Every structure is written in C-alpha cells, then in structure tokens.
Amino acid sequence: MIKRIVINCIIIIVVTVLIYSKYINIIGIKNVIPDIFFLFVFFNGYFINPGFGMIFGFFAGLSKDIFSLGLLGFNSLIYLIIGYFTLIPKKLVEIDNVIVSIITVSIFFILKTIVYIILGSIFVDLKEIIIYFKEIFIIEFLYTIVISMPFFFIYKKIFESKRKDYLKYE
C-alpha cells in the first residue's frame, strides 16, 4: 500500500514538473501537448480500482492547479469526477483491444470536456473556454487518443490480472 502511494506520488510530481518544464515543447504540436494525467486517471480507474483512480485524479489535478494560472481545485474536481466514473466501463465494458480502448477513452475525454465547460462557465472566464475550443481542443483530443494506445498496452500487461480479481470480488 505504502509502496503504491509513494510510486504514484512520484508519478504525479515527475509528470507535473515535466509538463511544466521548457523541454515539453519538444513533443508539443502547435504548442499543445496530450492530457497525460487524464490517461493516468482513466487507466488507473479502469485497470486498478475506480476508488484509486478517483483519489489519484484528485491529487493529480491539484498538482496541475498549483502550477497553472487557474483556480486551485478546478482540475482536481475534473479529474476526480473522471476517476469516479471509470466504475461504469469497469463493470460494463471489457476493454480487451486497442479499438475499444480508443472508443472508451474518447467518450471519457468528451465527458471531461463537458465537465470542463460546466465548471468553466461557473469559475473561469468565458474567453478562456472559447480559446480552448478554438486553439487546443481538437489537437489535444487527437493527440491524447494516440498516446492512449501505448498506455493501454502497458496497463493491460501490468494490471490485467488485478482488474479481473477486482471484478470477481465485486
């Protein structure tokens, strides 16, 4: 348990620092990078445990909020909701190949965008939401989908047995 907490804390810190470092523009397409935390939250929730995905999402979002210019708690709320709702595909969908993975990730990315719009309309300047859709959304969406493929294979290889155990237990 402690080992898992330490590993995930390191993942959150390293990913946050990396995505906010000047070297990240090496992988940026038109200055946009994939939503790596979203993928971690989704696959942690699906392959390990939705409760774990939820808590991971909360802290990953909080970490992102610390660095970004936005309000503290904004991203943590979005990722928390994403993590929690992974319990739906976990019970209903068998993600056993990359096509199903892409479809499910796409649905969840759209869910994330809807949550972003709802929360954004309350807490964020409308101009920022418009800029997000004009400049970032399409590239980020496609880029995240592409990056989700290696994520899927890695998680499937490491955590598939854990996911099956969880389903038996549930």
Add this chain to the structure above:
Amino acid sequence: MSAFKNFIYQNKRGITFIFLIILSLGLLFFSNKKVIIDFKKIGFTFYSPFQFLITSTGNFFRDTITSISELNKIKKELDRTRFELEQYKKAIIDFNELNQQLKELKEILDLKNNFEYEILTCEIIGRDPKKLNDILIINKGSTQGIKENMPVISYSEGKKVLVGKTIEVTPFYSKVMTLNNSKFNVGAIISNERIHCIANGDNIKPDIIKLLYIPKSFNLPPNEITYVYTSGDSLIYPKGIEIGKIVSLKESNRYENFNEAYVKISVDLTRLEYVLVLKVEKNITNLEMENY
C-alpha cells in the same frame, strides 16, 4: 454503532467521492477569494526543487552535447577573431575620439537614460504547457528583490521589447504573464501618430495581439512600418518600450467610434531564454490594481 460502521464501510467509495468533491469546491472558493494563506504559493514552493532538478539535468545534457560541436567552431572563430582584432585596434583610435564627442553632446542635451530602474537578468526555466508562451517561469524570486507586477522586457535586434509582467512570486521562482495572455493589457502609443490606445493579449495567433480604442481617423500608412510602444500611462510599465508593429487595421465589433488593429509582437516568445525584470516599484494599492 456497528450498523453505522457497516454503512460507512459499504459506501466508502461514495463517501470518499463526496468528501473530495467538497474539498475541491472548498479550494475553488478559497482560491477565488484570495485568502491570506495562499495554497498555490505553498505548493509552487514545494515543486521548486524538482523543477530545478529537471531543468539542471536537461541543461547539463544539452550543454555537454553542444560543447563538443562548439569546440571546433570556437577554434575557427579564434583565428578569425585574431585577424579582426588587428582591424579593431586601428578602429579604436577613431572610436575613442567619436566617443568623446558623443559624451559631450549628451551632456549638452542633458539626455536621461532610458531606464532609471535596476535591471535583473533571469533565465526562463518553464512554460505553461496549455499555451506554451502564455506563462513563463523564471529562476529568480522575492529573495532577489522581485515583486508582483514588475515589468519584464527583453532585447530584440538591439531594442528593448516588452515581454510581460510578474504575477506570482515565490522566494526562488516567479511566474511571468506574457503579453500574449488574454488577460494582459497595457497602455500603448502608436509611434508616428502619437495615438494612445490599449494593447490586449488575444491568443488568436501566438505572435499577434490586439490594439483597441484606435480612433476612426487613424489610417495605416502604406509602405511604412508603424510601431507601437508602451505609453507610460500605465501604473506598471515605463514609457517607450517597444510592443510590436501594426500588421492590419479592422473595424471594431464592439465600439462604433473606434477601430481595432492586429499587432505583431516584437519579442519571439518561442525562442526566448533570458528576460530582464525591471525593478519598478510604484505604490500601487489593491484598489488601483483592480481598477486598472
């Protein structure tokens, strides 16, 4: 009691979810109302050593690789420089005489220096990943005398050009909001017509910002570059720092009496590695800042 415990155990995921939702909303409201304890700053300070570690490691590898190829270049450069040095020795005699004349002229005209402020050189160590040039993170903070709302400039082709202003300062690191950011506004003046207006970051394109409140009477002179500078009306920015050049003029959608213009900013934010922070300290109250 055991029924309550049982209930908690069976619904632990839902209870955790609700608890974290409340915590997130609490944080959102707290950070919205500027409480005395700034959680963001505390967190940002915690991340500083990790940021430093990643940047230093990256710099080390980049410098090592670069230095090998640089050695050959330097050798050739040395030979060329020796030759040039001889030429300069001849020129320096003329230069000294000219310099003396210049000094005298300056005294006669009583020219002031462009900036009477202290300047601090800072390295850019991070950028906001969402829009890479909206926010920059620099390697100096309050311990070096940086405060919030200090103007940040750079040198481009020998001119002082505006980069942005500091917005968050921790002991060793600071965040800079660039003029590309949609929240960025600065009082501006159009060079040849002396028209006062406002430059506003718009994020339409990475290097284009908007110029607002231009009178209808203003026309863009053909075959002539029209530069835009800081007007000095602002509480933060000194007068005469170059912002960019006007690329096009269009009718304002919002105001009938004014036009708008697109300005290509003079600073290349994608290649920027070092910036200069001007230690301008004006007594700006919170009320003035909000109005501004």
